Amino acid sequence: MDKQATLGFILIGIVLVVWMSMNAPSPTQHPTTADSLSVVQTRPEKITPPARSTTPPPADSTGKFFRGLEGGAEKRLVVTTDQYIAELSTRGGMLRKWELRKYLTWQKHPVHLVDYARGGDFSLLLSSADGKLINTRTLNFAGDFPNWKAVTLSGTDSFSVDLVLSIGSGQRIVRRYTFFNGRYSFDSETIFENMQSAVANFEYQIIWETGLPYAEANSVDESRFAKALAFSGGEVSDIDAASEGDMPVRDISGTTDWVAIRNKYFTLAMIPDANQNQGAFLQGKHVPMPDHGVREEYSAAIKMPLRGNQRESGRVTVYLGPLEFDEIKSYSRNLDKILELGPAWIIRPISEYVILPVLEFLRAIIPNFGVVIIVFSILIKIVLHPLTKSTLKSSRQMQALQPLMTEIREKHKDDPQKMNHAIMNLYKDYGINPAAGCLPLLLQMPILFALYAVFSSSIELRQANFFGWIHDLSIPDVVFTLPFTLPLFGIRDVSGLALAMGVTMFLQQKMTITDPRQKAMVWMMPIMMTLLFNSFPSGLNLYYFVFNVLSIVQQMWLNKKHGNEPLRKVDPKKAGGFMGRLTRDLPKLK
Numbered sequence: 001m002d003k004q005a006t007l008g009f010i011l012i013g014i015v016l017v018v019w020m021s022m023n024a025p026s027p028t029q030h031p032t033t034a035d036s037l038s039v040v041q042t043r044p045e046k047i048t049p050p051a052r053s054t055t056p057p058p059a060d061s062t063g064k065f066f067r068g069l070e071g072g073a074e075k076r077l078v079v080t081t082d083q084y085i086a087e088l089s090t091r092g093g094m095l096r097k098w099e100l101r102k103y104l105t106w107q108k109h110p111v112h113l114v115d116y117a118r119g120g121d122f123s124l125l126l127s128s129a130d131g132k133l134i135n136t137r138t139l140n141f142a143g144d145f146p147n148w149k150a151v152t153l154s155g156t157d158s159f160s161v162d163l164v165l166s167i168g169s170g171q172r173i174v175r176r177y178t179f180f181n182g183r184y185s186f187d188s189e190t191i192f193e194n195m196q197s198a199v200a201n202f203e204y205q206i207i208w209e210t211g212l213p214y215a216e217a218n219s220v221d222e223s224r225f226a227k228a229l230a231f232s233g234g235e236v237s238d239i240d241a242a243s244e245g246d247m248p249v250r251d252i253s254g255t256t257d258w259v260a261i262r263n264k265y266f267t268l269a270m271i272p273d274a275n276q277n278q279g280a281f282l283q284g285k286h287v288p289m290p291d292h293g294v295r296e297e298y299s300a301a302i303k304m305p306l307r308g309n310q311r312e313s314g315r316v317t318v319y320l321g322p323l324e325f326d327e328i329k330s331y332s333r334n335l336d337k338i339l340e341l342g343p344a345w346i347i348r349p350i351s352e353y354v355i356l357p358v359l360e361f362l363r364a365i366i367p368n369f370g371v372v373i374i375v376f377s378i379l380i381k382i383v384l385h386p387l388t389k390s391t392l393k394s395s396r397q398m399q400a401l402q403p404l405m406t407e408i409r410e411k412h413k414d415d416p417q418k419m420n421h422a423i424m425n426l427y428k429d430y431g432i433n434p435a436a437g438c439l440p441l442l443l444q445m446p447i448l449f450a451l452y453a454v455f456s457s458s459i460e461l462r463q464a465n466f467f468g469w470i471h472d473l474s475i476p477d478v479v480f481t482l483p484f485t486l487p488l489f490g491i492r493d494v495s496g497l498a499l500a501m502g503v504t505m506f507l508q509q510k511m512t513i514t515d516p517r518q519k520a521m522v523w524m525m526p527i528m529m530t531l532l533f534n535s536f537p538s539g540l541n542l543y544y545f546v547f548n549v550l551s552i553v554q555q556m557w558l559n560k561k562h563g564n565e566p567l568r569k570v571d572p573k574k575a576g577g578f579m580g581r582l583t584r585d586l587p588k589l590k
Contacts, residue, residue, distance in 0.1 A: 062139075063132035065167050065198040072140040075147040079159060081181040083321065089120055092137035093163040093175040096120035098320050100184075103266075104463065106217035113266055113320045115210045122318065124173070124190065125301065126204040129197060137209075141165045141175065153181035170194045184321025185331070191313040192306065202306050203278065206270060206316055211297040212263050217475065219293040225264040225457060228282040228298035229338060232256040236337045241284035241296045248284045256280040257333045259300040262323065265459045267338055269319040270302050271331060276314055279303040322459050325356055342453035350450035363460065369473055370466030373539055377546035380447070381554070387443055388551060392558050395512050397432050429569050455540040466542070469496065473539035486531075495534045497541035502530030504548035511555055 062069065076096065077088040087097035095114050103111040114121055123137035141163040151159050158180045166172040174191040190206065192199065216222045229238040232252050239248035259280045260269040281301040289295050304314040319331060329336045341351035358379065362372045381388075404426060412419035427433070455461060461473040470477045479496035486492070506526040533541055 061132065062134060063128050063130040065128045065130060065171075066132070066134055066139060069139040069165065069167070073147075074140070075143055075145070076149075077143065077145055077161060078148065078150045079153065079179045080150070081153045081179065081183075083182070083184050086179065086186070087120075088143075088161065088163070088177060090141045090143045090163060092120065092123050092139060093141040093165065094120040094137060095122045100266075100321065103215075103322060105215040111215045111266065112213055113268065115213055118210050121208050121210050122188070123207055123209070124175075124204055125207050126199050127201045129200045131200075135207075136165065136173070139165055151179075153179065155181060157181045167195075167198060171198055184327065185317050185319040187315060187317050189313055189315040190304070191311070193311050196306075196308045196310065199306055202308065204304050204306060205281065205301040206272075206304060206314075207299065207301040208261060208268055208270065209299045211299070212261055212266060212268060214263060214295065215266065216264055219289060219295060222264045223294045223296045225340065226262065226296040226298070228259070228261050228284055228300050230256055230259045230280045230282060230300070231334050231337060232280065237282075239282050239284045239298070241286035241298070244286055244288055244294075246284065246286040248282075250282040252280040252282075254279060256302065258335060259302055260335075260338050261298045261300050262338055264457060265323055265462055266321065267319065267323050267328075268300075269331075269335060269338065270300065271317040271319065271333055271335065272302050272304070273315050274333075276304070277302050278305050323457070324459055325352075326360070340453060340457055342450050346446050347450045347453060350446055351454050355450055355454050359454070359458075359460070368466065369461060369464035369539070370470065370542060373473070373542050374546050377543050378550065380451075381547060381550040384444060384447070385554070388554060389558065392512075392555055394433070396559070397430070401426065401430065401432065431569075451543060452540065455537055455543065458539075461537060461539040464539070466538070470538050470542075473542070474537050476535055477538035477541070489531050489534075491531065491534055493534075495536075495538065495541060497538050497545055498530050498534040498536070501533060501541050501545040501548060502526045504545060504552060505529055507552055508548060508555070511552070511559075 072090075074089060074091045076090075079086045079088070082101070084101060085097065085099040086095060088094070089096040097116050097120070098112065098114040100111040100113065105111055119137065121137075123135055125136075126134050128134050142165075143161065143163050145161065153159055158178060160176060160178040163175045163177070164172055165175075171194045173195065174189075174193065176189040176191065178187040178189075180186065188206075190204075212226075214222050224242075227238050227240045228250075229236055230250070230252055231237075232254060237250055237252060239250050240246075241248055255275055256272070256277055256279060257274075258269050258271040259282065260267055262268075280303060282298065283300075284296060284298045287295045287297060302316060306312065317331070319328075319335070321327065323339055325336065325339060328338060336352075341348045341356075359372060359376060362375055363369065366372045366375065405423060408422045408426065409419055412422060458474075463471075464473045465471050466473060469479060476493065476495045477497050478493040479499075480494050482492050482494065484492070503526070506523060509522045509525060533544070
């Protein structure tokens with residue numbers, strides 16, 4: 001391997017390090033509750049609203065139309081399906097609870113996607129005709145059911161219930177909920193009856209104010225994936241409160257297909273009926289937490305039209321569930337754009353149409369996801385065999401040329417121009433392209449990036465047990481903890497699979513690099529990549545470890561089969577291609 005090939009490997013390593021370090025999770029931080037945090041509300045008329053106060057509103061805050069609707073007894077309705085347990089409340093006509101039955105937090109409690117401690121979510125925001133901003137979360141709806149009524153759905157069952165806010169004289173707002181078994185979503189229809197004289201601005205908003213509760217051990221990592229999104233005009237708009245002090249806002253006018261709030265593995269999405277809305281509003285907040293943790297909170301709203309008719313309604317489908325690709329994809333309307341599968345121009349197609357289907361197929365026949373990753377590594381290695389074979393062949397040829405190149409360097413050490421010409425002619429004489437070893441690696445880069453995107457955020461790896469100490473393939477596998485924090489890298493917990501991957505990379509470099517001047521490469525890249533991969537999910541490190549082991553076996557086999565083949569000069573007439581064009585006009589040295 002000469003300087004050009006070495007430079008190629010260094011450049012590839014830099015690209016990997018920079019790209020992956022930008023997406024790498026930070027050291028583990030445990031989330032803490034944020035019940036006392038205020039959440040910014042959205043409102044009509046594109047006005048940034050004040051933070052929600054914990055003190056009771058003034059007595060006249062509801063105005064003459066909604067006065068007296070804040071009191072009364074609260075009733076609850078519980079709906080249980082195979083996927084979730086939902087709790088509806090007459091207070092605000094909102095969801096008070098949404099508990100997923102098949103997913104647990106890092107503390108082994110059921111995952112909740114509604115912040116119960118903050119009174120629930122999914123309310124209406126509107127302007128009354130007497131100039132009051134009304135958030136229905138403070139108002140008491142009526143429900144025709146006994147308190148704590150329980151409904152259990154199975155098979156293809158569905159269930160509908162109306163929550164009614166009556167302001168008198170036949171004027172009322174009805175919130176109709178329809179739940180289905182077998183889905184992570186429900187339908188919500190909002191009906192306005194004779195409200196044209198009570199509601200102003202020809203608009204109301206369906207809002208989600210309190211974000212999504214965190215469910216993972218590393219709050220910094222979970223925040224890295226957290227954001228609010230909207231799909232409008234054929235493209236995704238998003239906001240990300242990534243830094244301390246960030247409070248991003250995005251106001252979207254025109255028909256919007258959906259709005260969503262996501263964390264690492266779960267999402268809320270509100271999907272209005274096609275062409276039945278007039279925009280969206282997104283807002284976020286970055287909140288530092290104890291122990292160097294962080295929390296990102298987002299609110300989202302769909303702007304719905306009111307045309308002043310005696311009766312009018314609007315409907316949305318609300319998805320509250322896992323970011324599982326097939327599940328999300330089934331809702332159409334480009335809802336799968338919520339998932340981060342890499343840049344759309346090349347990485348995402350590989351993730352979506354190659355990697356995910358193969359993993360899904362393997363998972364259907366292999367129960368252990370760790371074994372799935374091992375088999376997947378073997379399949380990828382087989383597919384990439386022609387490329388890696390070309391890389392190893394080029395490396396072997398460059399090693400065979402080293403004595404001749406050393407001789408040329410000694411002969412022309414005082415004339416760099418002659419030395420370079422002589423080396424280029426040497427390449428031409430033996431038909432060797434010094435860039436041939438780097439090109440296959442560059443061609444593999446999109447696949448590697450796609451694998452990183454899938455393995456970093458795939459919910460299938462979440463809490464997936466492999467064996468021994470590897471009990472969750474979505475987080476680093478810690479084998480021991482250092483008594484100090486490693487400077488610059490902030491590492492205390494050491495990953496066993498990252499160490500194993502570093503060892504296999506060292507062995508590869510040792511077998512490949514024979515030039516004494518490049519000894520630093522033997523250990524530099526393995527150490528650098530081990531430190532970088534230490535905080536990556538163990539599933540990703542397992543893949544790279546197995547892939548490296550297979551590469552070592554492949555290299556040993558090719559060396560045994562072709563290692564004794566002597567270098568042969570090529571016919572000058574056949575020296576075409578890259579090296580032929582590069583050296584065509586070089587003078588022959590005597």
